[in-house]
Amino acid sequence: MANGRYFVAPPSPWPVVTALGLALLLAGFGLLLHGGSLVPSILGAIVLLLAVQRWFAAVIRENQAGLYDAQVNRSFRLGMAWFIFSEVMLFGALFGALFYVRELAVPWLGGEGAKGAAHLLWPHFVNHWPLLEMPRSSDFDVPNAAMGPVGIPAINTAVLLSSALTVTLAHWGLKRKARRALAGWLLVTILLGVTFVVLQLHEYAHAYRELGLTLHSGIYGSTFYLLTGFHGLHVSLGVIMLSVILGRALKGHFTPTEHFGFEAVSWYWHFVDVIWLGLYLFVYWW
Amino acid sequence: MDGKGVTLVGLWVPVVASAAQEEPFGLNMHYGVTAAAHQVYQLHMLVFWVCAVIGAGVFAVMSWSLLRHRRSRGAQAARFAGNTRLEIVWTVIPALILIAIAVPATSVLLAINALPTPDLTVDVHGSQWRWHYSYTGHELAFFSNLDSASREASRLGATRFPSDVSYYLRDVDNPLVLPVGKHVRLRLTSDDVIHSWWVPALGFKRDALPGYVNEADIVIERPGLYRGQCAELCGAGHGFMPIVVQAVSAEEFQSWLAQRKQAQAAERSAAAAPWSMAVAMAEGKKVFDSICAACHQADGKGIPGAFPPLDGSAVVNGPLQAHLRFVIHGSPRNPVMRPFGKELDDRQLAALLTYERNGWSNHTGDLVTPQQVEAAR
Amino acid sequence: MSEATIIPIKGRNKAVRGWRRWLFTTDHKEIGTLYLLFSLSMFFAGGILAMLIRAELFQPGLQLMQPLFYNSLVTMHGLTMIFLAIMPALVGLANWQIPLMIGAPDMALPRVNNWSFWLLPFAALLLWSGFLMPQGAPNAGWTFYAPLSTTYGPPSIDFMIFAIHIMGISSVMGAINIIVTILNLRAPGMKLIDMPLFVWTWLITAFLLVLAMPVLAGVATMALFDRHFGTSFFAAAGGGDPLLFQHIFWFFGHPEVYIMILPAFGVISEIIPTFSRKPLFGRTSMIYAVSAIAFMSVIVWAHHMFAVGLPVTAQLFFMYTTMLIAVPTGIKVFNWTATLWRGSLTFEAPMLWALSFIFLFTVGGLSGLMLADVPADYQYHDTYFVVAHIHYVLVTGSLFGIIAAVYYWLPKWTGHRYNERLAQWHFWLSAISVNLTFFPMHFAGLAGMPRRIPDYALQFADFNAISSIGGIAFGLSQLLFLWLIIQTLRGGEPAGARPWEGAHGLEWTLPSPLPHHTFTTPPSAETVHAEGPHAHG
Numbered sequence A: 001m002a003n004g005r006y007f008v009a010p011p012s013p014w015p016v017v018t019a020l021g022l023a024l025l026l027a028g029f030g031l032l033l034h035g036g037s038l039v040p041s042i043l044g045a046i047v048l049l050l051a052v053q054r055w056f057a058a059v060i061r062e063n064q065a066g067l068y069d070a071q072v073n074r075s076f077r078l079g080m081a082w083f084i085f086s087e088v089m090l091f092g093a094l095f096g097a098l099f100y101v102r103e104l105a106v107p108w109l110g111g112e113g114a115k116g117a118a119h120l121l122w123p124h125f126v127n128h129w130p131l132l133e134m135p136r137s138s139d140f141d142v143p144n145a146a147m148g149p150v151g152i153p154a155i156n157t158a159v160l161l162s163s164a165l166t167v168t169l170a171h172w173g174l175k176r177k178a179r180r181a182l183a184g185w186l187l188v189t190i191l192l193g194v195t196f197v198v199l200q201l202h203e204y205a206h207a208y209r210e211l212g213l214t215l216h217s218g219i220y221g222s223t224f225y226l227l228t229g230f231h232g233l234h235v236s237l238g239v240i241m242l243s244v245i246l247g248r249a250l251k252g253h254f255t256p257t258e259h260f261g262f263e264a265v266s267w268y269w270h271f272v273d274v275i276w277l278g279l280y281l282f283v284y285w286w
Numbered sequence B: 001m002d003g004k005g006v007t008l009v010g011l012w013v014p015v016v017a018s019a020a021q022e023e024p025f026g027l028n029m030h031y032g033v034t035a036a037a038h039q040v041y042q043l044h045m046l047v048f049w050v051c052a053v054i055g056a057g058v059f060a061v062m063s064w065s066l067l068r069h070r071r072s073r074g075a076q077a078a079r080f081a082g083n084t085r086l087e088i089v090w091t092v093i094p095a096l097i098l099i100a101i102a103v104p105a106t107s108v109l110l111a112i113n114a115l116p117t118p119d120l121t122v123d124v125h126g127s128q129w130r131w132h133y134s135y136t137g138h139e140l141a142f143f144s145n146l147d148s149a150s151r152e153a154s155r156l157g158a159t160r161f162p163s164d165v166s167y168y169l170r171d172v173d174n175p176l177v178l179p180v181g182k183h184v185r186l187r188l189t190s191d192d193v194i195h196s197w198w199v200p201a202l203g204f205k206r207d208a209l210p211g212y213v214n215e216a217d218i219v220i221e222r223p224g225l226y227r228g229q230c231a232e233l234c235g236a237g238h239g240f241m242p243i244v245v246q247a248v249s250a251e252e253f254q255s256w257l258a259q260r261k262q263a264q265a266a267e268r269s270a271a272a273a274p275w276s277m278a279v280a281m282a283e284g285k286k287v288f289d290s291i292c293a294a295c296h297q298a299d300g301k302g303i304p305g306a307f308p309p310l311d312g313s314a315v316v317n318g319p320l321q322a323h324l325r326f327v328i329h330g331s332p333r334n335p336v337m338r339p340f341g342k343e344l345d346d347r348q349l350a351a352l353l354t355y356e357r358n359g360w361s362n363h364t365g366d367l368v369t370p371q372q373v374e375a376a377r
Numbered sequence C: 001m002s003e004a005t006i007i008p009i010k011g012r013n014k015a016v017r018g019w020r021r022w023l024f025t026t027d028h029k030e031i032g033t034l035y036l037l038f039s040l041s042m043f044f045a046g047g048i049l050a051m052l053i054r055a056e057l058f059q060p061g062l063q064l065m066q067p068l069f070y071n072s073l074v075t076m077h078g079l080t081m082i083f084l085a086i087m088p089a090l091v092g093l094a095n096w097q098i099p100l101m102i103g104a105p106d107m108a109l110p111r112v113n114n115w116s117f118w119l120l121p122f123a124a125l126l127l128w129s130g131f132l133m134p135q136g137a138p139n140a141g142w143t144f145y146a147p148l149s150t151t152y153g154p155p156s157i158d159f160m161i162f163a164i165h166i167m168g169i170s171s172v173m174g175a176i177n178i179i180v181t182i183l184n185l186r187a188p189g190m191k192l193i194d195m196p197l198f199v200w201t202w203l204i205t206a207f208l209l210v211l212a213m214p215v216l217a218g219v220a221t222m223a224l225f226d227r228h229f230g231t232s233f234f235a236a237a238g239g240g241d242p243l244l245f246q247h248i249f250w251f252f253g254h255p256e257v258y259i260m261i262l263p264a265f266g267v268i269s270e271i272i273p274t275f276s277r278k279p280l281f282g283r284t285s286m287i288y289a290v291s292a293i294a295f296m297s298v299i300v301w302a303h304h305m306f307a308v309g310l311p312v313t314a315q316l317f318f319m320y321t322t323m324l325i326a327v328p329t330g331i332k333v334f335n336w337t338a339t340l341w342r343g344s345l346t347f348e349a350p351m352l353w354a355l356s357f358i359f360l361f362t363v364g365g366l367s368g369l370m371l372a373d374v375p376a377d378y379q380y381h382d383t384y385f386v387v388a389h390i391h392y393v394l395v396t397g398s399l400f401g402i403i404a405a406v407y408y409w410l411p412k413w414t415g416h417r418y419n420e421r422l423a424q425w426h427f428w429l430s431a432i433s434v435n436l437t438f439f440p441m442h443f444a445g446l447a448g449m450p451r452r453i454p455d456y457a458l459q460f461a462d463f464n465a466i467s468s469i470g471g472i473a474f475g476l477s478q479l480l481f482l483w484l485i486i487q488t489l490r491g492g493e494p495a496g497a498r499p500w501e502g503a504h505g506l507e508w509t510l511p512s513p514l515p516h517h518t519f520t521t522p523p524s525a526e527t528v529h530a531e532g533p534h535a536h537g
């Protein structure tokens, strides 16, 4: 309660339309999986994007109209912080799965540990990570090599880390009222983000073509693609958000003291960054 | 007496009144026939009484307030809002009670899970929806299916009443025969989804996981028939995969083994017998009833919406090769129709297909030969 | 404290009218109403499924349906009740009450609030659409264990998974909104420690939601990938493990059950003092107890997996942690009892439901403690003993708490008193029939009846006949409740600002029915103090 003024958002059609779009999109996926047409999901995606766009436009308008006070800003900050926490839990589940199979399931199948009796069923399987032989390889795409930490992954680590640096530089620019520094460094950050995604896709192509490592390569392929894939999606999302922020920065929406939109996105970007470090450590290196 | 009669009467007296035999009516956990089961039972009773006493205590105090401290009896509200000593007491005492429970629970758990070297090991495979037992080192193995009487009576719109069936849903064609007083180890796994092997009298249930092995040890004290059923949701037939353990003396067990092996040998020599329609149909019916009937039903009518009928089915009455491929390699679309190529040998498959193609109202007239099956593999 | 005003914005003060009003609303009261009405309808939807279950189980043999359809009924009953009935009801209560109880003008993020609600009807549609699909609605149990739900699941499972994603987003967004509102919008002078217990329990529940729901989304996604994209998270042939599913699911699943009970605890902690005309006993220790329960709830998950053959050390660890939860929960039960002690009790409907909550939840909790003893659970697991436990904690726990809350606050919401005589009937009919339904299940379970079976051996016939009769009776009793709500909405004796003279809290300083805008001016520090925990003075 900075100045005793409360702001309460007016009725808005966009949340319910957003919900509709999301439902359409997912229902569309469901139909696709069972030989349905592509139309519903595309329709859903369009509705979703439009609704979200209108929704955020409204928020930005109100913000520019100076309707938001310190308290509203605090609400947004808290909201963003807890949203990121929920994302952390999502990745927590995925990492948890990786640790479980590596430390327990696969050794058991290989005849080690408390439940090693499983080996009776897979006499030829040896506990070895990354799995190049599954318990029943005949049913899977057997990769001829695993992902190493060197090469593209290492480069991508450098790319993301430096992008973390550049958003911070942009932030300083913003604090110094240096609009050009702000926009410049934001642009660099976006480009780095794009580079990351492109390299990642290139690496996937390499894995599929040369290594024969696919989603269908047993638990190694499964965990590899799920973890890196989810992260890749988040990076792409981050890039989009950064672009919006760049647009707003050029419009001069941000002041040295009041620029929550910018901060929210940079928090998100740092989160994506940290997740990648975890991935690099546990998926590529360990 | 019809089914409705049973329940209504049953409301007043335990339903032993019906013609058929059944397990006794019970209110409490099975005391069991293994040391482990007894320990579990005693632990159960201990915790039960602890909970009963705690509950009674809490309820007594509450009821006292409800009776004495009502405004209608002119009760004036006191003002106190806490009492640190009291709160410490009812934090510490429950904690102590819990320790008092945890100690015996721990010792029982460790006792149950000790795995000394067994006298006999049986591999137990759960599959939709029957159990398969193989006595390791005795090249003896067989399926154990829900008995046909229960299967008939349990069908939707059945004319036969459950109350007329002995041990309704708790009886099988081939029970698991085990020696009394010997140390038996079960190694459980599954061919498809998760099942759970549970015979209350033995004092535990253990999941049968696809691709993994769980072990459980039992020493049965008394001869007898001990009944249970699958305890993990495993699809349409989950309620219909009973377990019967027949515990016999060590001597009887040995003779049973011998005679079971003889029977198997006999079947093999029968395999030498010339291949005729009659032979094929007879053997085919055996295979069908022990495996396929679980889904497609003994009368081949299947279960609408769940399992297709074979009586008059297009596949069964269609070209033989397609039919063979379907049974050997399983359905390309529905995993529940699994490949039987590994499970059954050429002769069994030939007999089975002959039976299907000429059973019920199917009259393709073709006698499938083991050679044809071999060719189709 | 400077004068606060709503910034006039087009559309806000002259709220949108007609059907669009409900679609577009950003008002916490309207959204709360939407949540409660939606939940009410879902309760009856799930209730009808339960009635079908009880009808099939009335006697041995299959009378009404094929086994697979029965499995769908059980699955959909569980999913509907948990995700579409109990949870929305609790969020609805939060929407109505939290702003009123902390003196805030509305929820912190009103548009997000609207979104959180409107996601739910769509999720419900996706989930229930399964009944129209080949092979029917999801049938692998509400826990949808792999591989039954993956390799062997019907097409509708995919739509269930997407429904779960949507419901997850809804819960997380709702929870974030609640946390932010509580942390940021409290009336000046209201310290965290002085917040009403309903607000406290919801703050902690919301934290659990943000922690648990994403994990559920994760495991559901893995199941989707195993179903369609060739991964083998839960298939040993590829190096996965079916138990991986269960571990992740229950890491969500156990906090989930406390998510469903903690707000009910809060409701009881509001109602008992009111009708005892006495301050809540051991207020601070209540708050610590709830926090302790929440913390422990994330380290007990494998107590649902004692029969899967975990390493013995793991079984021991999870047995101890699970048992430990009895201590903080006990503190709550004891404190409620001490609050009653030497009070001046009256027995209006909210009090009756609250009291039966304490009695019957304790029964459920104690059976939970029995389940926690691993060796004994080897026998109890997946039997009707568990079904009895879950209904004593969920029906006579969460649901009774919700019904108590509705009776308690209905006069405030509608401005009318409900028909007390009818309410007493509703209570006694429900209280008797609910025990008739679920108590015999303890015996059926101990006698050896597994859960999730459409047909059973003859020795279980008696228990099931009784449960079915009780179940139908309980279901019908709820129609009375429906009628009572309609009646109260329509009219009745004006409630006045403080219908319960023993009640304290900011919500009672406002007129009933509540004006469209409340606390556009924050309540004065004096009011906050007078209505705070030190009231009853």
Ligand code: HEA
Pocket (backbone or CB within 6 Å): B054, B058, B093, B094, B095, B097, B098, C143, C257, C258, C260, C261, C303, C304, C322, C323, C325, C326, C327, C329, C330, C331, C333, C361, C362, C363, C364, C365, C366, C368, C369, C371, C372, C373, C377, C380, C381, C382, C386, C389, C390, C393, C394, C397, C398
């Ligand atoms: C609102 C929901 C809710 C709540 C609050 C609880 C509370 C508890 N539950 Fe329950 N539980 C479920 C919902 C809930 N449960 C559901 C839905 C399932 C089944 C899921 C499925 O498989 O479908 C389940 C299953 C379940 C299992 C698995 C059973 C099995 O499948 O084999 C276990 C095992 O430990 C368990 C234990 C407990 C314990 C120890 C508590 C404790 O929190 C209880 C604590 C309370 C008390 C103990 C009573 C009051 C305390 C006192 C009076 C103090 C003195 C007491 C002592 C010192 C003992 N529960």
Ligand code: HEA
Pocket (backbone or CB within 6 Å): C036, C037, C039, C040, C043, C044, C046, C047, C048, C050, C051, C053, C054, C074, C075, C077, C078, C079, C081, C082, C086, C089, C141, C142, C143, C387, C390, C391, C394, C395, C398, C399, C402, C403, C406, C437, C451, C452, C453, C454, C467, C471, C472, C474, C475, C476, C478, C481
């Ligand atoms: C809170 C959740 C909840 C509720 C309320 C119920 C209510 C009931 N349940 Fe449910 N049940 C579960 C949760 C719940 N159940 C779960 C999780 C399972 C496990 C599923 C699985 O195994 O996968 C289960 C399983 C289950 C089984 C076991 C099936 C099996 O294993 O084969 C049975 C069998 O009798 C059963 C019966 C009933 C009955 C007769 C009711 C009756 O109480 C129904 C009558 C109730 C009503 C008609 C509605 C009452 C509500 C109101 C009046 C609204 C008030 C609220 C507002 C105003 C917002 N339930």
Ligand code: CUA
Pocket (backbone or CB within 6 Å): B126, B129, B194, B195, B196, B230, B231, B232, B233, B234, B235, B237, B238, B239, B241
């Ligand atoms: Cu097999 Cu249930």
Ligand SMILES: [Cu+2]
Pocket (backbone or CB within 6 Å): C253, C254, C257, C301, C303, C304
């Ligand atoms: Cu639990």
